Amino acid sequence: MKQYLSYSKEVQEAMEQGKPVVALESTIISHGMPYPQNVKTAREVEQIIRDNGAVPATIAIIDGKIKIGLSDEELEMFGNSQGVAKASRRDLAYLISSKKLGATTVAATMICADLAGIRVFVTGGIGGVHRGAETTMDISADLEELAQTDVAVICAGAKSILDIGLTLEYLETKGVPVIGYGTDVLPAFYTRTSEFPLNLRADDAATVADMIKVKWDLGLKGGAVVANPIPEADAMEESFINGIIEEALAEANANGIAGKDVTPFMLGKVKDMTEGKSLDANIALVKNNAVIGAQIAVAYNQK
Numbered sequence: 001m002k003q004y005l006s007y008s009k010e011v012q013e014a015m016e017q018g019k020p021v022v023a024l025e026s027t028i029i030s031h032g033m034p035y036p037q038n039v040k041t042a043r044e045v046e047q048i049i050r051d052n053g054a055v056p057a058t059i060a061i062i063d064g065k066i067k068i069g070l071s072d073e074e075l076e077m078f079g080n081s082q083g084v085a086k087a088s089r090r091d092l093a094y095l096i097s098s099k100k101l102g103a104t105t106v107a108a109t110m111i112c113a114d115l116a117g118i119r120v121f122v123t124g125g126i127g128g129v130h131r132g133a134e135t136t137m138d139i140s141a142d143l144e145e146l147a148q149t150d151v152a153v154i155c156a157g158a159k160s161i162l163d164i165g166l167t168l169e170y171l172e173t174k175g176v177p178v179i180g181y182g183t184d185v186l187p188a189f190y191t192r193t194s195e196f197p198l199n200l201r202a203d204d205a206a207t208v209a210d211m212i213k214v215k216w217d218l219g220l221k222g223g224a225v226v227a228n229p230i231p232e233a234d235a236m237e238e239s240f241i242n243g244i245i246e247e248a249l250a251e252a253n254a255n256g257i258a259g260k261d262v263t264p265f266m267l268g269k270v271k272d273m274t275e276g277k278s279l280d281a282n283i284a285l286v287k288n289n290a291v292i293g294a295q296i297a298v299a300y301n302q303k
Contacts, residue, residue: 004096005116006062008069014055015117020301022049022293023068023113023121023151026060028286029075030084030103031264032124033279039079041283043072045290049122052294054301059112061087061095061102068116078103088141106153107145110223114149119212119300121151122293124286125159125189126225128167130262131249138258139170146223147174152212152300154226154293156285157187157194161245161266164194171225177215178225179208181292187229190236190270190281198227205292209299228292234284236277244273 007015014021024045029038046056057069060078067074078084078101087095087102089111095102104112106123113121127140140162146153158167164186171178178186180198188194202208212224229235248269252258257265270278 001115004064004066006065006067007116008057008067008071010055011057011069018301020054020120020294020297021057021118022054022290022297023109023116023118024049024056024058025106025109025121025123026058026070026078026103027086027105028124029058029078030081031086032267033282035079037279037283039075041286042075042079045122045286048287048290049294052291052298054294054297057113057116057118059104059109061085061092061100061104064096064099066092066096066112066115068112068118089145090141105142107141110145110149110151110153113151119151120154120293120297122154122286122289124282124289125155125157126153126167127263128158128162128164129170131161131163133163133166136258138262143167143170143174143176146171146176146225148222150216150221150223152208152224152226152296154181154228154289154296156189156230156289157227158189159263160188160190160194160241161249161263161270164188164196168196174222175220176222176225177211178227179211181208181226181228183227183229187227188238189285190230190241190278191238192229192232192235193238202226205295205299208296209303213300213303226292226296228289230281230285231288234281236274236281241270241274241278244270248273
């Protein structure tokens with residue numbers, strides 16, 4: 001395994017010293033935001049994690065290695081390169097063996113974090129069951145990964161372009177706990193609320209850390225979703241964003257856009273139709289998740 005993993009100096013030292021480490025994905029840099037906001041946000045999110053007592057480990061595939069922690073130059077390269085592959089579970093072996101650049105999705109980041117022994121991962125929102133999945137079978141690999149990989153994912157809920165009800169049903173079937181962080185309903189990425197209640201709630205990092213420690217101590221395989229609502233000041237109005245999503249979905253269907261191309265198309269359309277407000281919201285929620293994720297990692301590290 002060691003031949004495939006490569007650690008940044010900062011992460012290597014943190015692990016040797018027993019410090020808490022937080023995983024970060026690289027797809028959000030290469031596919032989730034435009035340049036230069038992507039690189040600026042990545043650096044700011046890393047710093048937020050440091051400021052809250054943990055060490056950031058942005059994960060990516062570079063030159064036949066899984067890189068656990070990126071240098072400043074590597075962050076810049078990912079933010080500014082064309083044709084970076086979007087890496088999920090099915091792509092990892094190919095990208096590593098062919099020494100291609102790969103930006104890790106939620107699923108792939110969970111796998112790589114698990115290989116490195118990192119238990120807490122901060123992202124924007126998880127993938128899920130796409131609308132119309134009853135005919136397309138378009139279901140994100142994130143959900144299967146949450147069912148089998150021991151990593152807690154701190155996010156702002158499921159992306160609101162998904163079928164959130166079916167996403168929750170899928171997670172329940174797979175035994176994945178969905179923990180509302182200071183909320184009794186699932187946040188829907190751009191908005192703080194949705195119509196879907198949750199049966200688990202935590203109001204502080206120590207409660208989450210206790211829950212995931214007990215889960216894994218009991219041998220209950222798989223991750224947990226920690227659903228942390230976007231800050232109130234940055235949230236978008238529910239009916240407004242849902243109307244825009246419906247319009248963008250209709251356009252995606254009309255243009256035959258399907259599979260893994262749907263999410264970047266939808267996020268791009270939503271950004272255009274909200275005149276950039278959705279990008280501001282996306283940045284704000286990732287930063288907010290970084291604060292909570294670092295606090296959970298610190299609390300878990302003390303168990």
